[in-house]
Amino acid sequence: MKQPGPARSSSGQDSGAPLVAVRRIDRAPRLPPVLADRPRLLALLDQAAPLTLLRAPAGFGKTTLVAQWAARQDPESLTVAWFRLRRGARDASSFWAGLLEVLADSGVPVPPRESWPLEVYPLTGLVERALLEAPTPVALVVDGFDRASDPEADVMLADIARHVPALRVIATLRSHRWFGAPRHLGIDLTVVGACDLRLTTDETADLMAAAGLTTSASLAPALREEAGGWPEPTRAVVLRLRDEPIDGAAAVAAVVGRVAADYLRDRLLAENCDGKRMRVALLTSLPDHFTVATAELLTDEQELKPRIDELVSDGLLVAERHGDNWVYRWPAAARRALMAELERSLPEQLAELHTRLAHWYLAADEPARALRHAVHSQDWSLIVHVIDSAWMLLGTEHPDELYEAFRATPLEAVATSSRALALRDIQLRVPDTYLRRIMVELPESSTELTALGSRPDGAEVIDRGLPVLVALRLRGAFQAAQTYGERLRQVTEAARAAHPGAVVPLYPSVQLEVGLAHLFAGDLSPAQRSMRLAHVHSGDDAVGYVEPVAAAHLALTYAVAGDLPLTRKWLARYDAAPQAPRPMLPRVGIIAGTAVLLEALDRLDVDRARAVEQAVESWQTDAQELWPFLVGTQGLLAVHLGTSADVLDRLEQWRQGAPSLDHRRSTAGAYLAAVEASLLLSLGRGNLARSVLEGPYREHPALRPGRARLALLSGDDEAALRLTADVGWAAAGSPRHRLEMLVVRAVAADRLGDRRIALDALGRAVSIARATGAVRPFTTVPRAELGALAASCPAAADFLARDPLASAPDLFPAAVTLIDVTEREQDVLNGLAEGLTTQQLADRAVVSYNTVRTQQRSLYKKLGTSDRAEAISRARAWGLLPLRREPLSDLPSGPSRSNRET
Incomplete structure (x- = not known):
């Protein structure tokens, strides 16, 4: 070991006292028994910067982290000298004298205590000399630097670190008084702040696992969110959870409220907030996040940014950059504690504060937040004003906020606005007479509609009428919605020509809703026309939902019709469109997924259809007008999978909670009836299939192929041929239905000995299938008879012999018995x-x-x-009596509904 030489003062003069070594004393604190592994932070301390600062409020685990790091060090290669500062030092020299004591206890040679001078600067010289003469590199930990008695301790210590190459200084502190401008210290440094010290979700899970909690993986995200990742409060909660186990993540908030909120309010905020800062803290806890301007609005104070920056620096506030602005928020537990104190101390000001925030957020184009605060203010006219001002954005992107607002607001207040009343009807789905009484009345004649749209308030008429149209459709009043929608469309066209600037943003939404009204009323052609116009003009959409919604619905309409090329075209446009607003994703996902499923079935790609069905079923939505398409498409897949009976049971249960579909032209109702008949026919239950096909939708074009198929399979070939020869029906039928009719016609004509008609029908069917890729219709008639007929048509024979058609089974029995009873x-x-x-x-x-x-x-x-x-x-x-079936207990009793609707 290098022999100690004479000590020198900071002025370079010999102190005259030899350096001596004393016994080693470990001053590092004892580690708590429950710890999280924090390799990312330990790696920062391993970087060996000459100066490392851990700056954060109490409870952020600064001391614990450094103690973890120190415990990993090899004492033969690094001496860790732990200097814990206490309150009550009388003079500046006591800091340096205490430091010399710590170095001596750590085994660093220092002069005898009786030789130490009383002045600061000679003491600093002794410290520097001792560190230079240390036998191994030294890591000096100064824990609680805020209590240093020398006002220049940070500058002097940084200067020593700069001149002693084998020294590292690690300081823990809470304030910004010390090392306030580290860039001016002329030394490399590492800074670990409050944001770094917050526990991540993985670290929270590690802490819970260390405490023996087997639920760490499931509860860690909730605990991290509620406690804000603050280490000490989180550890306190973990220990409470170990002693008092809970059920599920939902209960975490209550535990954090009992344990951590008191800690944050009584210790952390009390230590770091004076009266003015506490008032800022209390008032800014009211919004879920805030800006400096919001804080100044709430406090009636100016120039608050320095005070807010202090709260951020102290680790109390979380700051996030949103574009050009800084946005601040309190961690969940701290915010709850602050809000509880605000409600206790300033209850008479809360309504006014919420009103201020509502107006503020509405002016800042944040209507959802404006609505939440308006509800808290219980200002009913303000609530209606917010809804009137931004009903479309609220309806598409913030339906939960709307729902809560309508639950809180008296109906009489809502009824003063047609927009608000229509939105209430959409959200609550509670039938009443108010909508009819206040809905915008639109005249019948085109002349009057054009005049109405050309008026200066034409855009206002449209904006008030559009939510009424949506409400009518969602009520299942498809015919009324179709009529109302066509009138609103004429008003919109006239207004767009008269004053386009005010109407252009509304135009895509009107066209989309008119298209949906036509779709559910059963008129596919005008539905597709309106939705194509909506998609073309979606760039003008004020809210940004029209493009994906229009593309998804167009894909569905063409998939239901069996037009595969156009289905693929609109699915591609849906994939390329921006994502729909999050609340609308389930509905749009089901629509697009159903279109994909139908296309896969038409191509006989059953594996893909099954995968898509699982994805579609994962979506949850309360859009009841969609369930016939979803369940119907699942029914078509069930025919392929041999699970028709199960889907029939599900269909019956879903019907019990579904809106009425008795409108004779309803696309959804007819589609579902056709699928139900196919399910029954696949089970050989011809009589029940016939009762469905001869039911309310008998004249709908979608049921004609099923009637022809049933006639063929029951042996009535003349009736089958007669049904397929109806030219008027063919003009109204869809591409899929026309293809189904062609294969039925081919078999019926062949049975009746008319080979010319049979071969012509088969040849046309094969040509259409080759062009579109739709091959499923060939599995809906006896394939053996098609094969025998195709022997005279090489192109058809080659087509039938290729996969996937060649390996696909027939979907229906070759013969079905029909019994006519009186x-x-x-x-x-x-x-x-x-x-x-x-x-x-x-x-x-x-x-x-x-x-x-x-x-x-x-x-x-x-x-x-x-x-x-x-x-x-x-x-x-044979379907003359219902089958005896046990109810499927694992199936829902109705369409998927949100909890709020239930």
């Missing part, structure tokens, strides 16, 4: 299924015993049996 025979059959005797049947029908016996014999003959049990079994199999 009304009386059906009554007898129902009674037999109930277990009634023949006499009981006669008594119930008020007829003779022999009359019932006659009807029973006739029924048995039609069913091909003379046994009661077998008759009932066959009746169930």
Whole structure:
């Protein structure tokens, strides 16, 4: 070891006292038993900068982190001298004298204590000399530097570090008084601030695991969010959770509220906030985040930025840069504590403060925040004013805020505005008469509609009428929505020509909603026309939702029609469009996903269809007008998978909670009826399939292919051929339905001996399928008969022999039995299924015993049996009686709904 030489003062004069070594004393604090592994911060301390500052308020784990780092060091290669400062030092020299004591206790040779001078500068010279003569490099930890008695201790210590190459200084401190301008110290340094010291989610999980909590992975994100990542309060909560286990992340907030909020309010804020800073802290806790301008609005004070910057520097506030502005927020636990204190100390000012914030946020184009504060102020007219001013943005991007506002606001106040009332109708789905009474009345004649749009207030008429149109559609009043929408469209066209500047932002939304009204009313052609116009003009959309929504719905309309090229075109445009607002994503995702699923089924790509179905089912939405398309498409997939019976059960349960679809031209209702008939037909239940096909939607073009197919499979080839020969229907039918009819026509004509018609129909079907990629219709008729017919048509034979068609099974039985029973025979059959005797049947029908016996014999003959049990079994199999099925307990009782609607 190098022999100690004479000590010198800072002036270079010999002190005359030899350096001596004393016994080593470890002054580092004891580590707490529960610790998080923090490799990212330990790596910062490992960087060996001459000066390292850990600057943060109490409770941020500064001392603990340095102690963790010190415990990892090899004492043979690095001496860690721990200097913990205490309150009460009387003079500047006591800091340096205490430092010399720590160095001596750490094994660094220092002069004997009786030789130490009383003045500061000779003492600093002794410290520097001792460090220069240290046998190993020294890491000097000054814990609690804020308590240093020498006002120049930071400058002097940095100067020593600069001149002693083997020295590292690590200082923990809370304020910015010390090392205030480190860039002027002329030394490399590492700064670890409050933001660095906050626990990450992974570190929070490590801390919980160290405490033996098996729920660390699931609860850590919630704990990190609630406690703001502040180490000491988080550790306190973790220890409480160890002693008092909780169920689920939702309960974390309550624990943090009991443990951490008191800590933050009583210790952290009390130590770091004087009266003025505390007032700023209390008032700025009211908004979820704020700017300097917002703080000045709330406090009626100016030039608050320095005070806010101090709170950020102290680690109490979180600062985030949003564009050119700084935005500040309190961690969740701190904010709750501050708000509780604000409500306790200034209850009479809260309403006025919320009103200020509401006006402020509305002027700043943040209507959702404005609405929240307006609700807290309980100013009903202000709530309606906010909704009136930004109803479209609130409806598309902030429906939850709207929902809460409508729950809080009296209906009489809402009813003063047609916009607000329509939005309430959309959000709450509670039928009442208010909407009809206040909805914008639109005249019937085109002349009057044009005149209305040309008026100076034409844009105002449109803006008030648009939410009414949406409300009518969502109520299921499709015909009323269609009529109202067409009138509103004419007003919009006239207003756009008269004063485009005011109307252009509304134009895409009007066209989209008119298109949706037509779609759900059953008029696909005008629906597609309006939605294409909406998409073309989506660049003018004021809110930014029209482009993806229009593209998704257009893809669905073409997929339902079986026009695969246009389906792919609009799906590509949907993929290229900006993402829809988050609250609308479930609805738009279901629409686009259903279109993809239908296209995959038309191509017989069943594996892809199953994958898409799983993705679609992951979306949750309360948009009830979508459920027929979703369930119907799942039904088509079930026919391929052999799970038709399960989907029929689901269909019945979903119907119980769905809006009525009895409008005869309803696209959704007809689509669902056609799918239901296919499900029944795939199970061989021809009679039930026939009852659906002959039901309310009998004349809808979507059901014609099912009727023709049922006629073919039940052996009525003439009826099948007659149905496929209807030229008027073909003009109204969709591409998929026309293709389905062509293959039915081919088989029916071939059975009837007309090879010319049969080959012509088959050839046309193959040409269409090759051009579009739609091959599923060929699986809806007996393939063996198509193959025999194709022997005379090489192109058709080659097409049928290629995959995926060649390996796909037929979707329906080759033959289906239809039983025609009279009304009386059906009554007898129902009674037999109930277990009634023949006499009981006669008594119930008020007829003779022999009359019932006659009807029973006739029924048995039609069913091909003379046994009661077998008759009932066959009746169930053929659809004359419902199947006995246990309810599927794991299925929902209705369409997916949000919790708030439930």
